[in-house]
Amino acid sequence: MSDSTNVAAAVNPVKKKMKARATTGFLWTVRRYWIFYVMMAPAAILLIINNYIPMAGVLIAFKNVNYTKGIWASPWVGFDNFKFLFSSDVAWAITRNTISYNLVFIVLNLVIAVAMAIMFNEMRSKFLAKFHQSTMFLPFFLSMVCVAYLVYAFLGAEHGFVNTVILPKLGIEPIDWYTEPKYWTVILPIVNTWKNLGYYTVIYMAAILGIDHEYYEAALIDGASKWEQIKRITVPLIMPVMITMTLLQVGRIFYADFGLFFQVTKNAGALFPTTQVIDTYVYQTFLTMGDIGMSSAAGLYQAVVGFLLVLVTNLFVRKVSKENALF
Amino acid sequence: MSKTISLPKQRIAKKHGPNDLSPTANLLVNVFFWIYTAACIMPLVLVIIVSFSDEKGVLIHGYNFIPEGWSLEAYKFMFKDWHQILRSFGISVFLATVGTAISLVMMSLYAYPISRSDFPHKSFFSFFMFFTMLFNGGLVPWYLVYTQMLDLKNTLAALMLPLLVSAFFVLLLRTFFANSIPMPLIEAAKIDGAGEIRIFSQIIIPLSLPVLASVGLFQVLNYWNDWFLSLVFISGSKNINLQFMMYKTMLDIQFLTSNVQASQGLAQAGGILQLPTETVRMAMAVLGIGPIVFAYPFFQKYFKKGLTVGAVKG
Numbered sequence: 264m265s266d267s268t269n270v271a272a273a274v275n276p277v278k279k280k281m282k283a284r285a286t287t288g289f290l291w292t293v294r295r296y297w298i299f300y301v302m303m304a305p306a307a308i309l310l311i312i313n314n315y316i317p318m319a320g321v322l323i324a325f326k327n328v329n330y331t332k333g334i335w336a337s338p339w340v341g342f343d344n345f346k347f348l349f350s351s352d353v354a355w356a357i358t359r360n361t362i363s364y365n366l367v368f369i370v371l372n373l374v375i376a377v378a379m380a381i382m383f384n385e386m387r388s389k390f391l392a393k394f395h396q397s398t399m400f401l402p403f404f405l406s407m408v409c410v411a412y413l414v415y416a417f418l419g420a421e422h423g424f425v426n427t428v429i430l431p432k433l434g435i436e437p438i439d440w441y442t443e444p445k446y447w448t449v450i451l452p453i454v455n456t457w458k459n460l461g462y463y464t465v466i467y468m469a470a471i472l473g474i475d476h477e478y479y480e481a482a483l484i485d486g487a488s489k490w491e492q493i494k495r496i497t498v499p500l501i502m503p504v505m506i507t508m509t510l511l512q513v514g515r516i517f518y519a520d521f522g523l524f525f526q527v528t529k530n531a532g533a534l535f536p537t538t539q540v541i542d543t544y545v546y547q548t549f550l551t552m553g554d555i556g557m558s559s560a561a562g563l564y565q566a567v568v569g570f571l572l573v574l575v576t577n578l579f580v581r582k583v584s585k586e587n588a589l590f
Numbered sequence: 591m592s593k594t595i596s597l598p599k600q601r602i603a604k605k606h607g608p609n610d611l612s613p614t615a616n617l618l619v620n621v622f623f624w625i626y627t628a629a630c631i632m633p634l635v636l637v638i639i640v641s642f643s644d645e646k647g648v649l650i651h652g653y654n655f656i657p658e659g660w661s662l663e664a665y666k667f668m669f670k671d672w673h674q675i676l677r678s679f680g681i682s683v684f685l686a687t688v689g690t691a692i693s694l695v696m697m698s699l700y701a702y703p704i705s706r707s708d709f710p711h712k713s714f715f716s717f718f719m720f721f722t723m724l725f726n727g728g729l730v731p732w733y734l735v736y737t738q739m740l741d742l743k744n745t746l747a748a749l750m751l752p753l754l755v756s757a758f759f760v761l762l763l764r765t766f767f768a769n770s771i772p773m774p775l776i777e778a779a780k781i782d783g784a785g786e787i788r789i790f791s792q793i794i795i796p797l798s799l800p801v802l803a804s805v806g807l808f809q810v811l812n813y814w815n816d817w818f819l820s821l822v823f824i825s826g827s828k829n830i831n832l833q834f835m836m837y838k839t840m841l842d843i844q845f846l847t848s849n850v851q852a853s854q855g856l857a858q859a860g861g862i863l864q865l866p867t868e869t870v871r872m873a874m875a876v877l878g879i880g881p882i883v884f885a886y887p888f889f890q891k892y893f894k895k896g897l898t899v900g901a902v903k904g
Contacts, residue, residue, distance in 0.1 A: 292710045292711060296703070296709055296710075296711075298785070298786040298787065299702075299703035299706075299709060299786065300703075302699040302700070302702065302703055302786070302787075302790070303699065303700045303703055303704075303715060305696045305699065305700075306696045306697060306699065306700035306719075306754075306755045306760070307700065307715075307718070309696065309751065309754055309755050310718065310719065310722060310755060312735060312740070312751070313722075313732070313735075313751065313752055313755070314722040314726060314727075315722075316727075316731070316735050316739070317726065317727030317728070317731035317732040317735055318725065318726065318727040318731075319727070319731070320727045320730070320731020320732070320734060320735065321727050321728065321731060323730060323731055323734070324730075334734065334738070382619045382622070382623070385610075385611050385615075385616075385619065386611070386616065386619055386620070386623075387610055387611060387616045388620075391620065391623070394627075395623040395624075395626070395627050397887070397890055398627045398630050398631060399626060399627060399630050400886075400890045400893075401630055401631070401634075401883070401886060401890075402630055404811065404815075404882050404883075404886050404889060404890070405815075405879065405882065406814075406815035406816075406817060406833050406878070406882075407815075407817070408815075408817050408833045408834075408836045408837045408840070408878065409836070409875060409878060409879045409882075411837075411840060412637060412836070412840060412871070412872070412875040412879075413633035413634065413636075413637060413875075414633075415840070416633065416636050416637050416640060416653050416872065417633065417636070417653075419652075419653070421652070422648055422649070422652040422653050422868055423652065423653060424636060424652065424653045424654065424655075426652065427651060427652025427653065427654065428652065428654060457629070457630070461630075465893075465894050469894075479609060480609075483608065483609050489609075489611065489612075489615070492609075521818060522817075522818070526817075526837070529840070529841075542729075545728065545729050545730070546729060549729060549730055549733070550733075550822065555730060558729070558730050559728060559730040559731065561728075562727070562728025562729055562730055562731075563727075563728060565728065566725055566726055566727065566728050569725075570724055570725045573724055574724075590720070
C-alpha cells in the first residue's frame, strides 16, 4: 500500500506474504491509521449530534408528543400528523410559495448575474469594473437583520422613504407595505437579488476569466461582432458553471432562505398568504404555537421531498452530462 | 453620449484594442453600473443619515436623505445602555474569533484523512460528511437534541456548536488538500520519521493557508451574522449577540427602555418618556452594520479567491 510497507516487504519476502494477507482487513486499517480516527473524532461526534441524531428524530412526526410522558414514551399515531397538515390549505400554500419564490430566484440569479459578469468583462475601464464589482458585493456581507432594517427604512408605513418622499412626488397615497401581501411577491425577489447578485456575478466572472483569449482573437479575425462572440463563445464556455450553480439551487428548491422570509417581512402575519414558506411555517408552528406534531410533519415532508429532488436532479444531470453531476 | 464622442483625446490615449465595446455601448454599460452601485450603497447611507437626524424632523417628515436637522441624541440614548451593548458586542466578537478558530481546526482535522488516497476508509467518511448536505431531520428534532438532550438552552455553546462543522467547507478543504499537496511530499516526510500529526501540522497546514484563510473568513461572517441560533435558543438578554440585539430593537424599542441601565439613566435625565425611537432604531442598525462594512474591503478580496476555489467541486 504505502511506501513504508513496500520497503519492509522488499527486505523480507516471507513477511511480504504475511503483510499481503493482513493489509486487507478492517482491523488492520484501524490499527495502521488509528491516528486518523482520532483526528476525525471531534468533527464526527459533532456531526452525530448536530445531524445524525436529529435524522433519527424524524420519528417524532409519527407521534403524538406529550411532554409529561416524554417524547419516546408518547404514543404512536401513524400518519395522523401528516393527514392534519395536508387536509389544511396551509400545506399547499407553503409549498407553492417556497417553490415559486425559489424558481424566480434561480432564474434571476442566473440571468442577471451572467449578464452582469459579461458586462464587467467587456467594460473598457478595468478600474471601474473592479470598483463596481466590489461595491455590488457589499450586500452579500450584510446579515438578514441588517437587510431587514434597510428594507424597513424604505418601506416603513409612517416614516419610510418610499411613503414619505417617493410616493407623494408621484401623487400616490402612502401604502401600508407590511400589511399588503400582494406587493411582497415583487419585493422579496428584488431583495434577494440585491443581496446575492454580487456573489453569483463573482463566480461567473471567474468562469469568464478562465476562457482562453485565443477564442476571441480567432473570432475577431473571422469578423464576429461582440454580440456573436458572447453568444457563441462566452455563454457556451461558461455553461458548465451555469449548470452547476443552477443545480445547486434546484436541489434546495424545497428550502427557503429563512432569514429573508422571516426578517425582511418582519414575520408579519398579514403577509403570510404570500410570504409564508415551509421553513417559516415549521418555526411558527413549533416555537410560537408549540405544535410539535404538525411542525415535525412539515419538517419531514420538506426533508424527504428535498432529498428526492436532489437525487432526481442529479440523476437527470448524470444522464445529460456526467461531469456536471454533483455526485 | 455626445460627451464620450467629444473626447477623442482620452480614447486615443488609452489605446483600446480593436475588440473593445463601442463607445455608446460602453457608456450604457457604465451608466447601468453607476445606477446599480448606487442602489447597493444608498440604503446604507439612508440608515446612517437617519441615525444622525433630529428625531422631531423624522417624526414629521419621515426618513430622508436630507434631514431637517442633525442630532446625536440617538447615539447618546443608546450608549446609556452601554453594558448590554458591550456584552452583546463581546459575545459576537468571541463567537466570530473563537468559534472560527475551533471550527477551522476541527474541519481540517476531518478533511485531511479523507483527502489521503491511501486511507482505505476515506470514501465512507467522505460520504458520512456529504450525506448531511442531502438530508436533515428538520428543526424540531434538532432543537430537541440541543435543548433536551444536551440542555444547552441559553448558553454560548448553543450559539457556537451548530456552526462548527459545515460539510461544504470540509469537502472544499479535502479537495484542496488532495489536489495541492503532492503525495511524494507526505511520503518523504514519513521516511524521515514524521508522524501523521507532525505531517499535518508542519506540512499540510502551512501549505494550505490560502484555503484556510478563505474558509476562515466565511466562518467569521457566518458567526458574526448569525441571529437564528439566538432566536431559537436564547431567552432573556444575558447571552444575546449583536445581531439578535438589533433584531430585538427592530421588534420593539421597549427592549432598550425596559433595561435597568437605560431606565435609570432616563430617570436621572429627568424622566422624560419622549424617546428618540425611530432614530435609535437606525443608530442600532449602524452599530451592527458598522464592523462588517469596515472589514468588508479586506474580506471581499479574499472572499473572491475563496469562491473561486469553492466553485471547483470535488
